[in-house]
Amino acid sequence: MTKTVEFGLDTFGDVTADADGKLLPHAQVIRNLLDEAILADQTGVDFIGVGEHHRSDFATSAPEVMLAGIATRTNRIKLGSAVTVLSSDDPIRVFERFSTVNALSNGRAEVILGRGSFTESFPLFGYRLNDYEMLFNEKLDLFAELLKNGPVNWEGQLRPPLKDVTVYPEIETGRLGAWIGVGGSPESVIRSVRYQIPMTLAIIGGDPRRFLPFVDLYQRAQEQAATGFMPLGVHSPGYVAETDEQAREELWPGYKAMHDRIGAERGWPPTTKDSFIREIESGSTYAGSPETVAKKIAATVTALGVDRFDLKYSAGTTGHGKMMKSIELYGTKVIPMVKDMLADKEAAA
Secondary structure, three states: OOOOOOOEEEOOOOOOEEEOEEEHHHHHOOOOOOHHHHHHOOOOOOEEEEEOOOOEOOOOOHHHHHHHHHHHHOOEEEEEOEEEHHHHHHHHHHHHHHHHHHHHOOEEEEEEEEOOOOOOHHHHOOHHHHHHHHHHHHHHHHHHHHHOOEEEEEOOOOOOOOEEOOOOOOOOOOOEEEEEEEOOOOOHHHHHOOOOOOEEEOOOOOOOOHHHHHHHHHHHHHHHOOOOOOOEEEEEEEEOEEEEEEHHHHHHHHHHHHHHHHHHHHHOOOHHHHHHHHHHHOOOOOEOOHHHHHHHHHHHHHHOOOOOOEEEEOOOOOOOOHHEEEHHHHHHHHHHHHHHHHHHHHHHH
Protein backbone atom coordinates (compact mmCIF):
# COMPACT_ATOMS: atom_id res chain seq x y z
CA MET A 1 0.00 0.00 0.00
CA THR A 2 1.34 3.44 -0.96
CA LYS A 3 2.38 5.52 2.02
CA THR A 4 0.41 8.75 2.41
CA VAL A 5 2.63 11.83 2.73
CA GLU A 6 1.27 15.31 3.39
CA PHE A 7 2.79 18.44 1.88
CA GLY A 8 2.51 21.78 3.63
CA LEU A 9 3.71 25.36 3.53
CA ASP A 10 5.00 27.52 6.38
CA THR A 11 5.47 31.26 6.70
CA PHE A 12 6.80 33.46 9.49
CA GLY A 13 4.87 36.42 8.13
CA ASP A 14 8.07 38.09 6.93
CA VAL A 15 7.65 41.79 6.12
CA THR A 16 8.02 41.93 2.35
CA ALA A 17 8.97 44.64 -0.13
CA ASP A 18 6.95 46.12 -2.98
CA ALA A 19 8.16 46.42 -6.58
CA ASP A 20 10.19 49.52 -5.67
CA GLY A 21 11.91 47.79 -2.75
CA LYS A 22 9.90 49.62 -0.09
CA LEU A 23 8.83 47.55 2.90
CA LEU A 24 5.08 47.00 3.16
CA PRO A 25 3.10 47.88 6.30
CA HIS A 26 2.43 44.98 8.67
CA ALA A 27 -1.30 45.23 7.96
CA GLN A 28 -0.77 44.70 4.22
CA VAL A 29 1.55 41.75 4.84
CA ILE A 30 -1.22 40.13 6.91
CA ARG A 31 -3.79 40.70 4.17
CA ASN A 32 -1.36 39.26 1.61
CA LEU A 33 -0.79 36.22 3.79
CA LEU A 34 -4.52 35.53 3.71
CA ASP A 35 -4.40 35.50 -0.10
CA GLU A 36 -1.41 33.15 0.01
CA ALA A 37 -3.27 30.72 2.26
CA ILE A 38 -6.36 30.80 0.04
CA LEU A 39 -4.19 30.00 -2.99
CA ALA A 40 -2.50 27.15 -1.11
CA ASP A 41 -5.94 25.70 -0.33
CA GLN A 42 -7.03 26.00 -3.96
CA THR A 43 -3.88 24.38 -5.37
CA GLY A 44 -3.96 21.23 -3.25
CA VAL A 45 -1.51 22.02 -0.43
CA ASP A 46 -2.35 19.98 2.69
CA PHE A 47 -1.26 22.38 5.46
CA ILE A 48 -0.46 26.04 6.06
CA GLY A 49 1.59 27.02 9.11
CA VAL A 50 1.91 30.57 10.47
CA GLY A 51 4.80 31.52 12.75
CA GLU A 52 4.72 33.60 15.93
CA HIS A 53 7.11 36.55 16.26
CA HIS A 54 7.10 39.82 18.18
CA ARG A 55 9.52 42.01 16.24
CA SER A 56 9.46 44.52 13.40
CA ASP A 57 10.57 42.20 10.57
CA PHE A 58 7.64 39.79 11.02
CA ALA A 59 3.93 40.65 10.92
CA THR A 60 2.27 37.67 12.61
CA SER A 61 2.41 38.11 16.37
CA ALA A 62 -0.99 36.39 16.80
CA PRO A 63 -1.02 33.34 14.49
CA GLU A 64 -4.27 31.95 15.90
CA VAL A 65 -6.11 35.13 14.86
CA MET A 66 -4.59 34.83 11.41
CA LEU A 67 -5.60 31.18 11.23
CA ALA A 68 -9.16 32.01 12.27
CA GLY A 69 -9.38 34.41 9.34
CA ILE A 70 -7.94 31.78 7.00
CA ALA A 71 -10.42 29.21 8.35
CA THR A 72 -13.38 31.25 7.12
CA ARG A 73 -11.93 31.60 3.58
CA THR A 74 -10.71 28.05 2.95
CA ASN A 75 -12.31 24.61 2.68
CA ARG A 76 -9.86 21.76 3.11
CA ILE A 77 -6.35 22.87 4.09
CA LYS A 78 -5.14 22.14 7.63
CA LEU A 79 -4.29 25.22 9.70
CA GLY A 80 -1.50 25.44 12.24
CA SER A 81 1.17 27.46 13.96
CA ALA A 82 4.85 27.31 13.08
CA VAL A 83 5.52 27.49 15.98
CA THR A 84 3.54 28.54 19.04
CA VAL A 85 6.08 29.71 21.62
CA LEU A 86 4.54 27.80 24.52
CA SER A 87 7.20 28.86 27.03
CA SER A 88 5.95 32.46 27.09
CA ASP A 89 2.24 31.72 26.74
CA ASP A 90 -0.49 30.20 28.90
CA PRO A 91 -1.22 26.58 27.91
CA ILE A 92 -4.91 26.92 28.72
CA ARG A 93 -5.27 30.05 26.59
CA VAL A 94 -3.35 28.37 23.75
CA PHE A 95 -5.71 25.41 23.89
CA GLU A 96 -8.78 27.69 24.00
CA ARG A 97 -7.62 29.68 20.99
CA PHE A 98 -6.81 26.63 18.90
CA SER A 99 -10.02 24.84 19.87
CA THR A 100 -11.84 27.95 18.60
CA VAL A 101 -9.94 27.79 15.29
CA ASN A 102 -10.76 24.08 15.19
CA ALA A 103 -14.49 24.88 15.51
CA LEU A 104 -14.36 27.59 12.82
CA SER A 105 -12.52 25.26 10.42
CA ASN A 106 -14.56 22.11 11.10
CA GLY A 107 -11.67 20.24 12.67
CA ARG A 108 -8.71 21.48 10.59
CA ALA A 109 -6.69 23.16 13.37
CA GLU A 110 -3.27 22.00 14.52
CA VAL A 111 -0.79 23.50 16.96
CA ILE A 112 2.98 23.09 16.61
CA LEU A 113 4.50 23.67 20.02
CA GLY A 114 8.05 24.89 20.41
CA ARG A 115 10.54 27.09 22.21
CA GLY A 116 11.06 29.35 19.20
CA SER A 117 14.41 30.51 17.84
CA PHE A 118 13.89 34.07 19.10
CA THR A 119 13.50 35.21 22.70
CA GLU A 120 11.76 38.58 22.41
CA SER A 121 8.49 37.13 23.77
CA PHE A 122 10.04 36.44 27.19
CA PRO A 123 10.64 40.03 28.35
CA LEU A 124 7.57 41.20 26.43
CA PHE A 125 5.29 38.95 28.49
CA GLY A 126 7.23 39.16 31.73
CA TYR A 127 9.13 35.86 31.76
CA ARG A 128 12.76 35.35 32.78
CA LEU A 129 15.13 33.71 30.32
CA ASN A 130 16.71 31.99 33.31
CA ASP A 131 13.50 29.93 33.53
CA TYR A 132 13.68 28.91 29.85
CA GLU A 133 13.84 25.14 30.44
CA MET A 134 11.41 25.00 33.35
CA LEU A 135 8.81 27.11 31.57
CA PHE A 136 8.69 24.91 28.48
CA ASN A 137 8.79 21.60 30.34
CA GLU A 138 6.04 22.48 32.79
CA LYS A 139 3.78 24.17 30.27
CA LEU A 140 4.13 21.27 27.85
CA ASP A 141 3.23 18.89 30.66
CA LEU A 142 0.00 20.80 31.25
CA PHE A 143 -0.80 21.09 27.54
CA ALA A 144 -0.43 17.33 27.13
CA GLU A 145 -3.10 16.89 29.81
CA LEU A 146 -5.41 19.33 28.00
CA LEU A 147 -5.08 17.28 24.81
CA LYS A 148 -6.80 14.35 26.54
CA ASN A 149 -10.16 16.19 26.33
CA GLY A 150 -11.24 15.42 29.88
CA PRO A 151 -11.39 17.27 33.17
CA VAL A 152 -7.81 18.21 34.07
CA ASN A 153 -6.19 17.42 37.39
CA TRP A 154 -2.67 18.80 37.32
CA GLU A 155 -0.07 20.28 39.62
CA GLY A 156 3.20 22.07 38.90
CA GLN A 157 5.58 24.66 40.33
CA LEU A 158 4.72 27.77 38.31
CA ARG A 159 0.97 28.07 38.83
CA PRO A 160 -1.74 26.93 41.26
CA PRO A 161 -2.94 23.33 40.79
CA LEU A 162 -5.95 22.49 38.64
CA LYS A 163 -8.69 20.20 39.94
CA ASP A 164 -11.41 18.80 37.67
CA VAL A 165 -11.03 21.74 35.27
CA THR A 166 -12.71 21.59 31.85
CA VAL A 167 -11.53 24.01 29.17
CA TYR A 168 -13.94 25.50 26.64
CA PRO A 169 -14.78 25.33 23.83
CA GLU A 170 -14.37 21.59 23.93
CA ILE A 171 -13.09 19.75 20.87
CA GLU A 172 -16.14 18.68 18.91
CA THR A 173 -14.82 15.35 17.65
CA GLY A 174 -11.52 13.54 18.13
CA ARG A 175 -8.49 15.35 19.46
CA LEU A 176 -6.83 18.67 18.66
CA GLY A 177 -3.98 18.10 16.23
CA ALA A 178 -0.61 18.80 17.82
CA TRP A 179 3.10 18.51 17.00
CA ILE A 180 6.30 19.38 18.85
CA GLY A 181 8.85 21.34 16.85
CA VAL A 182 12.34 19.90 17.40
CA GLY A 183 15.59 21.58 16.45
CA GLY A 184 17.76 18.55 16.99
CA SER A 185 18.34 17.50 20.60
CA PRO A 186 17.87 13.92 21.84
CA GLU A 187 15.98 15.20 24.88
CA SER A 188 13.39 16.85 22.63
CA VAL A 189 12.93 13.65 20.66
CA ILE A 190 12.31 11.62 23.82
CA ARG A 191 9.97 14.30 25.15
CA SER A 192 7.86 14.07 22.00
CA VAL A 193 7.40 10.32 22.43
CA ARG A 194 6.80 10.54 26.17
CA TYR A 195 3.89 12.91 25.63
CA GLN A 196 2.75 11.08 22.48
CA ILE A 197 2.82 14.33 20.50
CA PRO A 198 4.39 13.79 17.05
CA MET A 199 7.71 15.41 16.19
CA THR A 200 8.44 17.78 13.33
CA LEU A 201 12.12 18.49 12.65
CA ALA A 202 13.19 22.04 11.82
CA ILE A 203 15.96 21.34 9.29
CA ILE A 204 17.15 24.74 8.13
CA GLY A 205 20.71 23.98 7.03
CA GLY A 206 23.06 21.20 6.02
CA ASP A 207 22.39 17.75 4.60
CA PRO A 208 19.02 16.57 5.98
CA ARG A 209 20.42 13.06 6.38
CA ARG A 210 22.43 14.26 9.37
CA PHE A 211 19.13 14.02 11.27
CA LEU A 212 18.92 10.24 10.73
CA PRO A 213 20.14 9.51 14.30
CA PHE A 214 17.24 11.55 15.67
CA VAL A 215 14.77 9.73 13.41
CA ASP A 216 16.18 6.41 14.61
CA LEU A 217 15.89 7.52 18.24
CA TYR A 218 12.31 8.63 17.60
CA GLN A 219 11.39 5.21 16.22
CA ARG A 220 13.20 3.24 18.94
CA ALA A 221 11.59 5.33 21.68
CA GLN A 222 8.15 4.60 20.21
CA GLU A 223 8.87 0.88 20.18
CA GLN A 224 10.04 0.90 23.79
CA ALA A 225 7.09 3.00 24.96
CA ALA A 226 4.61 1.00 22.85
CA THR A 227 2.94 4.23 21.72
CA GLY A 228 1.81 2.95 18.36
CA PHE A 229 2.56 4.83 15.15
CA MET A 230 3.57 8.50 15.47
CA PRO A 231 4.09 10.50 12.25
CA LEU A 232 7.28 12.42 11.49
CA GLY A 233 7.37 15.91 10.00
CA VAL A 234 10.12 18.03 8.45
CA HIS A 235 10.19 21.82 7.96
CA SER A 236 12.75 23.41 5.61
CA PRO A 237 13.04 26.63 3.57
CA GLY A 238 12.54 26.76 -0.17
CA TYR A 239 11.28 28.61 -3.22
CA VAL A 240 9.87 27.46 -6.56
CA ALA A 241 10.14 29.26 -9.92
CA GLU A 242 9.92 28.20 -13.55
CA THR A 243 13.67 27.50 -13.80
CA ASP A 244 16.56 26.87 -11.42
CA GLU A 245 18.26 30.10 -12.51
CA GLN A 246 15.12 32.17 -11.96
CA ALA A 247 14.55 30.65 -8.51
CA ARG A 248 18.08 31.48 -7.39
CA GLU A 249 17.97 35.00 -8.82
CA GLU A 250 14.63 35.83 -7.19
CA LEU A 251 15.32 34.18 -3.83
CA TRP A 252 18.85 35.48 -3.20
CA PRO A 253 18.14 39.15 -2.28
CA GLY A 254 15.50 38.33 0.37
CA TYR A 255 17.49 35.33 1.59
CA LYS A 256 20.62 37.43 2.11
CA ALA A 257 18.74 40.31 3.74
CA MET A 258 17.09 37.95 6.25
CA HIS A 259 20.22 35.94 7.06
CA ASP A 260 22.42 39.02 7.43
CA ARG A 261 19.90 40.83 9.63
CA ILE A 262 19.53 37.88 12.01
CA GLY A 263 23.22 37.06 11.75
CA ALA A 264 24.19 40.56 12.86
CA GLU A 265 22.14 40.05 16.03
CA ARG A 266 23.76 36.69 16.77
CA GLY A 267 27.34 37.40 15.81
CA TRP A 268 27.39 35.50 12.51
CA PRO A 269 29.33 36.75 9.46
CA PRO A 270 27.35 37.96 6.41
CA THR A 271 26.12 35.13 4.22
CA THR A 272 27.73 34.64 0.83
CA LYS A 273 26.40 33.65 -2.57
CA ASP A 274 28.59 30.53 -2.46
CA SER A 275 27.05 29.36 0.82
CA PHE A 276 23.59 30.08 -0.59
CA ILE A 277 24.31 27.89 -3.64
CA ARG A 278 25.74 25.12 -1.44
CA GLU A 279 22.55 25.04 0.64
CA ILE A 280 20.50 24.69 -2.54
CA GLU A 281 22.71 22.02 -4.10
CA SER A 282 23.57 19.89 -1.07
CA GLY A 283 21.89 21.41 1.98
CA SER A 284 18.35 22.07 3.12
CA THR A 285 17.19 24.94 0.90
CA TYR A 286 14.69 23.53 -1.61
CA ALA A 287 14.95 26.15 -4.36
CA GLY A 288 14.65 25.67 -8.09
CA SER A 289 12.32 24.59 -10.84
CA PRO A 290 9.38 22.34 -9.92
CA GLU A 291 11.28 19.23 -11.03
CA THR A 292 14.43 20.18 -9.09
CA VAL A 293 12.48 20.90 -5.89
CA ALA A 294 10.35 17.77 -6.30
CA LYS A 295 13.42 15.54 -6.66
CA LYS A 296 15.01 17.04 -3.57
CA ILE A 297 11.84 16.70 -1.47
CA ALA A 298 11.34 13.11 -2.62
CA ALA A 299 14.92 12.28 -1.63
CA THR A 300 14.44 13.73 1.88
CA VAL A 301 11.07 12.02 2.38
CA THR A 302 12.62 8.70 1.36
CA ALA A 303 15.82 9.09 3.39
CA LEU A 304 14.12 10.11 6.64
CA GLY A 305 10.80 8.31 6.28
CA VAL A 306 8.86 11.57 6.46
CA ASP A 307 5.05 11.67 6.77
CA ARG A 308 4.73 15.43 6.26
CA PHE A 309 7.06 17.85 4.49
CA ASP A 310 6.49 21.58 5.07
CA LEU A 311 8.22 24.11 2.82
CA LYS A 312 8.92 27.47 4.50
CA TYR A 313 8.04 29.55 1.46
CA SER A 314 8.51 33.07 2.86
CA ALA A 315 12.04 34.41 2.64
CA GLY A 316 12.75 37.81 4.10
CA THR A 317 11.72 40.65 1.81
CA THR A 318 10.85 38.43 -1.20
CA GLY A 319 7.74 40.00 -2.72
CA HIS A 320 4.15 38.80 -2.38
CA GLY A 321 3.72 38.28 -6.12
CA LYS A 322 6.77 36.04 -6.32
CA MET A 323 5.61 34.02 -3.32
CA MET A 324 2.16 33.58 -4.88
CA LYS A 325 3.78 32.12 -8.00
CA SER A 326 5.96 29.87 -5.84
CA ILE A 327 2.88 28.59 -3.99
CA GLU A 328 1.06 27.94 -7.26
CA LEU A 329 3.97 25.93 -8.65
CA TYR A 330 4.39 24.02 -5.38
CA GLY A 331 0.73 23.00 -5.28
CA THR A 332 0.09 22.30 -8.95
CA LYS A 333 3.45 20.88 -10.05
CA VAL A 334 5.84 20.02 -7.20
CA ILE A 335 3.41 18.04 -5.03
CA PRO A 336 2.08 15.86 -7.90
CA MET A 337 5.65 15.21 -9.07
CA VAL A 338 6.79 14.16 -5.60
CA LYS A 339 3.81 11.82 -5.22
CA ASP A 340 4.62 10.20 -8.56
CA MET A 341 8.31 9.83 -7.64
CA LEU A 342 7.47 8.23 -4.30
CA ALA A 343 4.96 5.86 -5.92
CA ASP A 344 7.55 4.82 -8.51
CA LYS A 345 10.14 4.14 -5.80
CA GLU A 346 7.65 2.09 -3.82
CA ALA A 347 6.63 0.10 -6.89
CA ALA A 348 10.28 -0.63 -7.68
CA ALA A 349 11.10 -1.72 -4.13
